[in-house]
Amino acid sequence: xxxxxxEDVIEExxxxxxxxxxxxxxxxxxxxxxxxxxxxIPVEPVYTPEHTADMDYLRDLxxxxxxxxxxxVHPTMYRERTWTMRQLAGYGPPEETNKxxxxxxxxxxxxxxxxxxxxxxRGYDSTDPLARADCGRGGVAIDxxxxxxxxxxxxxxxxxxxxxxxxxxICNITVQSMYFANARNRGVPLDKLTGTSQNDFxxxxxxxxxxxxxxxxxxxxxxxxxxxxxxxxxxxxxPISFAGYNYRESGCTADQEVAxxxxxxxxxSEEMVRRGLDVDSFAPRLSFFMNGQSDFFEEIAKYxxxxxxxxxxxxxxxxxxDPRSLAFRFHVQTAGVALTAQQPLNNIxxxxxxxxxxxxxxxxxxHIDGYDEALCIPTELSSITALRCNQILQLETRVTNTVDxxxxxxFVEALTGKLEEKILMLLEEMDGLxxxxxxxxxxxxxxxxxxxxxxxxxxxxTGKMPVVGVNCYRMDNEVLPIELFEVPETAKxxxxxxxxxxxxxxxxxxxxxxxxxxxxxxEDGNLMEVIVESVQSLVTEGEITEIxxxxxxxxxxxxx
Amino acid sequence: MVGERKKRILIAKPGLDGHxxxxxxxxxxxRNAGMEVIYAGLHQTPLQIVNTAVDEDVEAIGLSILxxxxxxxxxxxxxxxxxxxxxxxxxxxxxxxxxxxWGKLKSMGVGEIFPPGSDTRKIAAxxxxxxxxxx
Numbered sequence: 263x264x265x266x267x268x269e270d271v272i273e274e275x276x277x278x279x280x281x282x283x284x285x286x287x288x289x290x291x292x293x294x295x296x297x298x299x300x301x302x303i304p305v306e307p308v309y310t311p312e313h314t315a316d317m318d319y320l321r322d323l324x325x326x327x328x329x330x331x332x333x334x335v336h337p338t339m340y341r342e343r344t345w346t347m348r349q350l351a352g353y354g355p356p357e358e359t360n361k362x363x364x365x366x367x368x369x370x371x372x373x374x375x376x377x378x379x380x381x382x383x384r385g386y387d388s389t390d391p392l393a394r395a396d397c398g399r400g401g402v403a404i405d406x407x408x409x410x411x412x413x414x415x416x417x418x419x420x421x422x423x424x425x426x427x428x429x430x431x432i433c434n435i436t437v438q439s440m441y442f443a444n445a446r447n448r449g450v451p452l453d454k455l456t457g458t459s460q461n462d463f464x465x466x467x468x469x470x471x472x473x474x475x476x477x478x479x480x481x482x483x484x485x486x487x488x489x490x491x492x493x494x495x496x497x498x499x500x501p502i503s504f505a506g507y508n509y510r511e512s513g514c515t516a517d518q519e520v521a522x523x524x525x526x527x528x529x530x531s532e533e534m535v536r537r538g539l540d541v542d543s544f545a546p547r548l549s550f551f552m553n554g555q556s557d558f559f560e561e562i563a564k565y566x567x568x569x570x571x572x573x574x575x576x577x578x579x580x581x582x583x584d585p586r587s588l589a590f591r592f593h594v595q596t597a598g599v600a601l602t603a604q605q606p607l608n609n610i611x612x613x614x615x616x617x618x619x620x621x622x623x624x625x626x627x628x629h630i631d632g633y634d635e636a637l638c639i640p641t642e643l644s645s646i647t648a649l650r651c652n653q654i655l656q657l658e659t660r661v662t663n664t665v666d667x668x669x670x671x672x673f674v675e676a677l678t679g680k681l682e683e684k685i686l687m688l689l690e691e692m693d694g695l696x697x698x699x700x701x702x703x704x705x706x707x708x709x710x711x712x713x714x715x716x717x718x719x720x721x722x723x724t725g726k727m728p729v730v731g732v733n734c735y736r737m738d739n740e741v742l743p744i745e746l747f748e749v750p751e752t753a754k755x756x757x758x759x760x761x762x763x764x765x766x767x768x769x770x771x772x773x774x775x776x777x778x779x780x781x782x783x784x785e786d787g788n789l790m791e792v793i794v795e796s797v798q799s800l801v802t803e804g805e806i807t808e809i810x811x812x813x814x815x816x817x818x819x820x821x822x
Numbered sequence: 823m824v825g826e827r828k829k830r831i832l833i834a835k836p837g838l839d840g841h842x843x844x845x846x847x848x849x850x851x852x853r854n855a856g857m858e859v860i861y862a863g864l865h866q867t868p869l870q871i872v873n874t875a876v877d878e879d880v881e882a883i884g885l886s887i888l889x890x891x892x893x894x895x896x897x898x899x900x901x902x903x904x905x906x907x908x909x910x911x912x913x914x915x916x917x918x919x920x921x922x923x924w925g926k927l928k929s930m931g932v933g934e935i936f937p938p939g940s941d942t943r944k945i946a947a948x949x950x951x952x953x954x955x956x957x
Contacts, residue, residue: 380837380838380839380840380889381838383838383840384838384840384865386838391867392837392838392865392867393838394894395836395837395889395891395894395895396837396838396839396889396891399839399889399890399891400839400889400890429840465840469840470840470841470842470864471842471846471863471864472838472840472863472864472865473863473864473865474865511843512842512843513843513847599843602938602939603918603937603938603939604939636918636938636939637918637920637938638890638918638920639890712846712850715843715846715847716846716847716850716851719847719851719942723941723942723943729939731939732939733941742920742921746920746922749890818863819863821861821862821863
């Protein structure tokens with residue numbers, strides 16, 4: 263036992279605290295304001311050892327890089343290696359995004375963070391009638407392996423770690439395969455590649471309520487195929503990044519964000535074990551993508567609580583032994599939903615706080631949103647400003663001097679414990695529902711997220727949650743002080759290229775590739791094994807999607 | 823208001839973009855404001871939207887667009903309505919639609935545009951006002 267205070271001391275502090283509260287009179291009721299975190303946890307006027315009386319230092323906190331990893335996943339954290347600065351980028355045809363990647367890298371970004379356009383994320387070709395209006399929007403358009411070649415042209419794949427924001431497994435299974443196939447074509451062995459793909463089935467079935475998507479089970483299977491493939495062939499790749507960021511952007515609370523990513527990771531781990539893999543062969547590569555929202559301390563506590571819960575889950579449920587399996591590693595993107603279209607330069611201040619909480623929470627990599635996030639995709643200026651904001655945080659503030667600087671703060675430790683409690687309750691509830699795939703099929707998760715999103719909006723509209731420039735300090739005749747980004751012409755460029763490719767490629771090779779995918783679905787094989795080969799024939803993403811939807815059927819998620 | 827038919831509104835998200843938080847929150851807010859809301863979800867083509875609007879006999883269509891595709895989608899919806907000879911359905915919008923594009927959209931007959939940060943009560947009030955005036 264290594265409790266920090268003995269019972270007598272706690273008793274004395276409690277007595278004095280009660281007295282203080284009487285003397286101070288306000289006891290948290292200075293006015294009619296409710297003191298709660300953004301996720302609704304009540305906050306005391308002051309925290310003392312009384313609130314962390316049950317904390318056992320070695321059991322509950324430990325040392326950085328050691329169980330339960332609450333203080334950080336690496337022993338020396340940022341003293342040795344600072345977080346990766348990974349600015350999200352993607353728009354238009356691949357040649358345009360390639361330029362933005364190179365710009366960000368030359369300006370000091372330490373990794374690529376590539377987002378794909380809406381048609382690519384949903385598995386459609388640029389030429390699909392449903393795709394045309396959204397071509398090149400929200401990300402870069404990818405139809406075939408040729409697009410992937412252009413996208414990474416001149417970027418050293420063996421040196422730069424690439425995060426592929428493929429979001430939905432239906433996209434990931436093909437686009438990630440293209441990335442690997444492109445690396446092989448360039449002579450880079452797969453075991454030299456480092457990076458991450460998003461590949462989260464909730465992105466397909468829950469975060470965006472589109473009809474006619476793959477059913478949860480099928481989407482989950484594709485996601486697991488990629489994990490299995492990478493475990494066997496691309497050992498330094500993180501084959502999944504559980505997209506807590508997007509769950510939160512869709513509306514959920516901090517505790518739900520963590521509970522949902524961990525429940526998702528539990529389901530994936532169970533499936534991998536069922537497929538015969540040892541937990542320590544894949545768990546070190548499960549990674550998490552979290553949201554940096556506005557409640558500064560709650561976010562820090564959230565990251566710390568996530569590490570403690572993950573450690574216990576992996577140790578107790580899965581009997582993992584490799585310390586890397588037990589450590590919750592995560593990327594943070596600052597909250598887009600907290601940014602405003604009004605007075606957009608204010609967003610620079612907001613995002614800086616979001617990023618600071620990520621740094622104090624021990625993030626492995628951080629993307630800072632552009633100040634124009636609520637208006638358009640980032641311009642060159644907003645993109646570079648966001649990168650500079652990350653660099654200022656890393657180089658000028660000296661928050662990297664020591665590990666987990668807020669560890670031991672009575673408030674942060676109490677809040678970490680509270681969040682842990684709430685996360686564990688949610689995990690138990692989801693276990694009772696039969697796990698996250700079932701909880702998705704029944705619409706339970708959809709309901710939770712919709713409720714929380716509505717409440718958040720209500721809090722803004724009733725003024726309970728002040729948002730500067732929106733429900734207070736408005737400037738009614740505001741002239742937009744920034745330039746907006748215009749997406750370059752994409753549909754025509756992609757159409758032209760696709761036409762040429764379809765003319766030049768060998769129809770019989772394409773047919774063979776499609777047949778192989780089809781057969782693999784029937785035999786319940788690992789689809790990534792097959793698709794990595796298939797894409798060499800320049801089969802398109804849309805052609806692959808068609809087979810998958812034909813074989814697995816489509817699903818209409820519940821609408822709220 | 824007793825006995826009066828509830829206002830029927832279609833909320834749809836055209837295109838393949840997945841940012842549906844706003845559309846869902848607005849749908850619920852309008853429902854809570856006493857309207858009957860048909861939420862069509864994502865991935866709707868302009869034709870599907872117009873057909874649903876006719877089938878469901880709605881008085882207004884709210885289009886949520888956060889992809890930047892508003893300049894393509896609004897004109898298509900407006901043209902389809904015109905083609906079908908429908909002039910009594912109000913089309914309004916929300917999402918990341920820059921102010922500089924509002925004039926053009928309004929000149930083709932689109933109603934109010936509600937940018938990020940809009941108050942849902944204002945959206946409801948707007949609909950009640952405009953739809954009352956039309957009747």
